[in-house]
Amino acid sequence: MQLSIAAANAAANAVCALLNNGYIRVYTGPRPASTEVALTTQVLLAQPRLNTTAFGPAAGAVAVANSITEDSSTPNGGTAVWFRLFKADGTTVIADGSVGVGDLDLSTNDGFDMEVTTTTIDAGRRFAPTGMQYTQTRS
Helix, strand or coil: CCCCHHHHHHHHHHHHHCCCCCEEEEECCCCCCCCCCCCCCCCEEECCEECCCCECCCECCEEEECCEECECCCCCCEECCEEEEECCCCCCEEEEEEEEECCCCCCCCCCCCEEECCCEECCCCCECCCEEEEECCCC
């Protein structure tokens, strides 16, 4: 089955609405096999907060995150490898994805779900992703 653009936009908007005022938790590796797999040796590096309206409306099956509140004091230092998205309750997992250095232009795909200027996060420093988008698959 393949979704129409209208259906994909509706699905993207529904998923993104779950993230309103939610959290992005950025971790060291390895990334678990799925969102249902618990953390083991991964270290929490940062926890920026999504906007009250986390994403703008989807167009072309893509929703772009609105401004993201930086984590003003990261708890640990390390190399960011992946992130997990949580509802505002801080416990319900919605999705996870990869982190990497990209050109910071969300219109081009650099192969990462979240683009940052550097994957090195120093403890006690400020951290905020420069951009993030959600793409709803259609097939």
